Amino acid sequence: MAIAATxxxxxxxxxxxxxxxxxxxxxxxxxxxxYPNDGNGGYDVSHYNIRITYNPATDLLTGTTTILAxxxxxxxxxxxxxxxxxxxxxxxxxxxxTTANTGEVTVTPPSPIGNNQNLTIVVQYEGKPxxxxxxxxxxxxxxxxxxxxxxxxxxxxxxxxxxxxHPTDKATYDVSIVVPQGVEALSNGTFAGTQxxxxxxxxxxxxxxxxxxxxxxxxxxxxxxxxxxTAPNGQPVVSAYGEDLGANxxxxxxxxxxxxxxxxxxxxxxxxxxxEAQGGVASTGIGFALETQTRPVYSTLFxxxxxxxxxxxxxxxxxxxxxxxxxxxxxxxxxxxxxARYAEWLWAENQAEGTAAEIAQYYYDRRPAEDPFWQFVxxxxxxxxxxxxxxxxxxxxxxxxxxxxxxxxxxxxxxKIWQATKKNGNGKIExxxxxxxxxxGKPLFALFQTWLFTKGKPSPEDLGNPTAAARTASAATPPxxxxxxxxxxxxxxxxxxxxxxxxxxxxxAHDHAGHDHN
Numbered sequence: 001m002a003i004a005a006t007x008x009x010x011x012x013x014x015x016x017x018x019x020x021x022x023x024x025x026x027x028x029x030x031x032x033x034x035y036p037n038d039g040n041g042g043y044d045v046s047h048y049n050i051r052i053t054y055n056p057a058t059d060l061l062t063g064t065t066t067i068l069a070x071x072x073x074x075x076x077x078x079x080x081x082x083x084x085x086x087x088x089x090x091x092x093x094x095x096x097x098t099t100a101n102t103g104e105v106t107v108t109p110p111s112p113i114g115n116n117q118n119l120t121i122v123v124q125y126e127g128k129p130x131x132x133x134x135x136x137x138x139x140x141x142x143x144x145x146x147x148x149x150x151x152x153x154x155x156x157x158x159x160x161x162x163x164x165x166h167p168t169d170k171a172t173y174d175v176s177i178v179v180p181q182g183v184e185a186l187s188n189g190t191f192a193g194t195q196x197x198x199x200x201x202x203x204x205x206x207x208x209x210x211x212x213x214x215x216x217x218x219x220x221x222x223x224x225x226x227x228x229x230t231a232p233n234g235q236p237v238v239s240a241y242g243e244d245l246g247a248n249x250x251x252x253x254x255x256x257x258x259x260x261x262x263x264x265x266x267x268x269x270x271x272x273x274x275x276e277a278q279g280g281v282a283s284t285g286i287g288f289a290l291e292t293q294t295r296p297v298y299s300t301l302f303x304x305x306x307x308x309x310x311x312x313x314x315x316x317x318x319x320x321x322x323x324x325x326x327x328x329x330x331x332x333x334x335x336x337x338x339x340a341r342y343a344e345w346l347w348a349e350n351q352a353e354g355t356a357a358e359i360a361q362y363y364y365d366r367r368p369a370e371d372p373f374w375q376f377v378x379x380x381x382x383x384x385x386x387x388x389x390x391x392x393x394x395x396x397x398x399x400x401x402x403x404x405x406x407x408x409x410x411x412x413x414x415x416k417i418w419q420a421t422k423k424n425g426n427g428k429i430e431x432x433x434x435x436x437x438x439x440x441g442k443p444l445f446a447l448f449q450t451w452l453f454t455k456g457k458p459s460p461e462d463l464g465n466p467t468a469a470a471r472t473a474s475a476a477t478p479p480x481x482x483x484x485x486x487x488x489x490x491x492x493x494x495x496x497x498x499x500x501x502x503x504x505x506x507x508x509a510h511d512h513a514g515h516d517h518n
Contacts, residue, residue, distance in 0.1 A: 023074035023112035028104050030166045034330040034383035035154065037104060037135075039166025040079040043069045043119060047171050050161045053178040053201070054185075054221055056147045059128040065161045067121040068171075075113040080105040081165035083134060083158045084127035091121050102135045103158050121162075129159040144285040146244075147183060147222030151290050151297045154330055154386070157214040167326040168426050170211035177219065178203045184224040186240050188217060188293050190277045191228070208293065210275045211424035213326050218292040220281050231260035231278055238279040238295065245282060251303035255312050256280035262312050265350055266320070266343060271416040274324035274423055280312070288492055291318030291340075301491045309351070310344045310481065310488045317343030325422040332428045333386040334378050334452060338395025339415075344485055345396065354479025360400040360463065362478055363393050369457040379429055379452030389493045397463065398451035404464025405447055406440035414439045 026042025029035070045067055052063040061084065080089075083103050089096045091109040099106045113119065129141035129148070140152035141159040150160045157163045174192075177185035178201050189208035197203055208217075224240040231237050239256050241249060259278050267273055279295040282303075289298045289311055296315035302308045321343075322336035345356040354362075367373050376390035378398065385391075403411040414436045418427070421435075429452065437444050450458050 023076040026078040028079045040164045045069045045171040049174045051176045062126045069119040071117045077108040080162040082162035083132040084125045087124040123162045149285045150219040163214045165214045167213040173208040175206045186220040216293040240281045242283045248300040248303040252282040254307040270320045271419045291315045310484045313347035314340045328426040328428040337391045341392045341396035342399040348481035353481035358479045374457040375455045410440040
């Protein structure tokens, strides 16, 4: 009796339950309107320690992930998001029962969990990521001839580590990847060295000390040339280039190696760079680019005509708009893509390739009012349509219209205060509008309603009053940057599993577009 009582007391101490508690299951999702089962309710993650072994020859991934979290309610069970087969789960060191249903794993510990309790969840799992599909039958793991890429949006984590898979549940990360000798393995943050394992394979270690959303965590495994340097601000820069880049390799290097320069410029527009490292990865294994935190991943499709820093400006702008300040729900995607696209225009102006006003006027004039492009509602794109071309171009035009309405001083002050107050957090469109109104002292609801939530082409007055030079340039010849801007957008749009009916078919960049990677 004494032994049994002691054991019961130990379980109570570890899980924090009381006789009066009424624990309930944690929700299987955070309730995002577009993806209701993304993330999980009942706990908040603070850290992921991900240790995996990956064999490129067989696509076998074996992993042990330790999740540090804290309960936010009394829990009889909790959920994890993972598609790979699970070998075991321990909650605060106690083996726990699991049931899985296509990405939703329900974990039931031996005793309920009290509210506001520390949780250590250890998950052992093993499987071949390329063989598992989500509830919609999709697979976003990218097997390559010499390795693999875990890179995608809005979903990728479930193919390589268990998580609470929604941008509102950010955490820090330690990622350790064991691969055969001669194979490189990259991830986010700062490089923490390599070690040789007993079987002669190599362990690659990466650490992210800033808050990071799950879809921004990435893996790039294969044959890469890795370049390390130090940025002018003292931060480590790690970039990697696939050994199979071919003729596009020099152009990719000539673009991505300028990342610190692009970052310095964007700091003048948005405020201090929010993270601890910089870099980029170029690969033939994807047909798009993604703003994976501290180290974006780029397709070689951006570089068939030579260097293209437009896409670098886009992905690095996401470090502020998307990574540091992430969407509160996926409906708020304009806060990511509209501003990243506009950053391309700001960078083009900095490079004397056309002013932002000239570029905005060109894109506004380019499509007649009857073009279906103008019928897309940027502020409510719908699940699966978050990366429609209008989110990029009409979204950037909305940013420019806002700038024209309030003037440069209030515009850039709004961007910097938004970043400073929301750093490492999340935001929604309505919160941004409220901040813009407060800083500018102007009513802006009607402006944003027109550009983000109303079908139809806004009037020239809604765009603002561009300079005579901008109107003349638009009427005469496209700004110098347009060719690269079109290429960048076309590759991003056509390969982000979206509605292709709204894509541009009037530009040569179409010939270089990638394939849908679903």
